[in-house]
Amino acid sequence: MERRRVKIATFNINGIRPRLDALLKWLERESPDIVCLQELKATDAQFPADAIANAGYGALWHGQQSWNGVAILAKDAEPVLSRRGLPGYEDDTHSRYIEAAVGGLLIGCLYLPNGNPQPGPKFDYKLAWFERFNAHAKALLDSGHPVVLAGDYNVVPTDEDIYNTRSWLKDALLQPESRAAYADLLAQGWTDALRKTFPDERIYTFWDYFRNHWQTNSGLRIDHLLLSKDLAKKLEGAGVDKWVRGEPHASDHAPTWVTLKLGRTRKKAGAA
């Protein structure tokens, strides 16, 4: 059977308006097929739909004033909306989840709450959001659809996913509760594609703006792509486009991606 390769990326852009040029440059250079964006920091009306369309991408977005905001982009295709927001969380005022079908895949794009400072109401919100997300992830997995859950999870899964834990021990990203929620999610049967591809390497996706952390490669791995069971078998490669983080006025995150080998054609039921 003929195969097609699909590249799926997640990128916390930290403001789509000040970094639109950086986004377009990255799209042009790396040509991802499907993109999950987080931290748009823009209302729906402020989303640069024309520029993204001119770059050859269809898009769906879920914005809000000043903070949060997520979007799904598809090259030469229009993503088909599955949902905005998590089910049963209609009172959530934050725009943190959008889901769409693209090219036979179901793509969930998430921006999980940061949760700092902890303990406190923001950490409580993070854990509550995580619980609702995991419940939805379980339903997606049980549905049997090919699913990718990509985004900024705001969790450093293990001590192997950070340059040094010393100054982060009290941070919400490393708390046992945050890590347990992520471990529970993986235990449903999802594959963490970056860790699967690089089982023994330090891989980072975020370098904060402080203390020359980029220049000293003092990073964290918090942007994750999770694959449903059938898709995990089709995982071909993964990586981080670190050059984007080195650009002037860059986001503090770098685009993180996987490539999947998918069948071009699906056998019809009853076909030989």
Next chain:
DNA sequence: ATGCCTAACTAAGTTAGA
């Protein structure tokens, strides 16, 4: 224990990020 750096909102200073 806090600031470091960056952006939004708005017009100097706070809030949020992670």
